[in-house]
Amino acid sequence: MLNKQLLIVGAGPAGLAASIEAKKAGVKDVLVVDINMKPGGQLFKQIHKFFGSSAHRAGVRGMDTGAAMLKEAEELGVEIWLNTACVGFFDERVACIEKGMPDGSKQIVYMKAEKIIIATGGQENVVRFKGWTTPGVMGAGAAQTMINVNKVKPGNKIVMLGTGNVGLIVSYQLMQAGCDVVCLVEAAPGIGGYGVHASKISRAGVPIYTKHTIKEVKGNGPNGRVSEVTIVEIDPKFQHIEGTEKTFEADTVTLAAGLKPVSDLVRLQDIELVFNGPFGGWVPTHNEKMETTCPGIYVAGDTTGVEEANTALEEGRVAGVSAAEALGAISAADAEAWRAEIWTRLDGLRMGPFGEKRAIAKKEVMDAFPGVAEA
């Protein structure tokens, strides 16, 4: 069985930041595993510039933040295993890992990790309407991955469901990739995301139908692919209003209805969870060190509640510092000061009309923390 000081599951902004901070704090042996072919999580599909203050890399494209972090992790000697899934844990932090080998095969590896950070990110929500499983109906993030990472269009004529920031930004990026965005559909009475993103859509002449939802998708295209989309107006109780249907020709429907935390690994542990609506569902409770109720297991990023990349990154840093402290690489006082600095930035990211809700949600999750269980 292999031994590691620190095992980090997930090489997105949270996991990479945790690995960087742990290394900087003097942890020698840091391994990050990720199921994807490339590290960086969803950062490399964020080709737009982020908002915020300069302390939070505002004005920098997500993909450039990803590249910078990756370079730093490599320079610090972080070990990264790609195409690799952490499939579960035994007692005492023994991880079962399906390691991706260079020839494409997989090998089962057992590993005793002194500390573990779970940063498995988030997953898109699904909206169910008649025909939602038709090929061509997909997550907005899936479409974004195809155009911005793989540079291939998922379709030509696209209907977007949802006008949060993901729906708005991905709609615009689909246009940048040369797709025809037919319309955006939003169940709420108003647009969900920032006005600055919505106005880009409006300026392009793409209609946004608020108080509407998708009634049906027909799959009469090649091999049963999406061929047309019918939308319908809804009343304040989200019920269809008969007679208000509009039908569009389209080959793709993208769903941008929020995300939920990927908490599979967390659930396999004896970790206390709490339900939090604004954060997308069941999330692990944790303290200000990002430690869970299970000793030696830390969490960071969207796994602890869906927010955004910069917040995930800062939470990853907290977890990395805390794991380093627990491993004896730095003193408690140094770790405390380091964390205080990061928490100040995190508080800054959770301000304003959009951020305040997240600040309240995070407080609820942390207030529910009953303490770390006896080892």
Place this chain on the structure above:
Amino acid sequence: MCMRVTDHVILGQDVDPKMIEITVDGQKIPAKEGEPILAALLAQEIMVNRYTVKRNEPRGLFCGIGQCTDCAMIVDGRANVRTCITPAVEGMIVETQYGYGGADDVK
């Protein structure tokens, strides 16, 4: 129609990608070396990856990040390979998956 984005306003142009060939249900198609198999399929407007076990319904790209398994296909004889997170390699044999992809799961 090829669905590749060849000249992107922010990402620019691909600098001389290494093109390879893979075989999909007996047809040879081009792929960029190392791109997900799924991307090579989408470039040729191939949207259906598998048919479901009970109702034989088509499924295709849904999450694109290895979570949902809707894009599973038979790759080099192995069933249930998530094509969105599996890189294309020269000469790869890719087949549409029916049901669980075993010998008993016929079209």
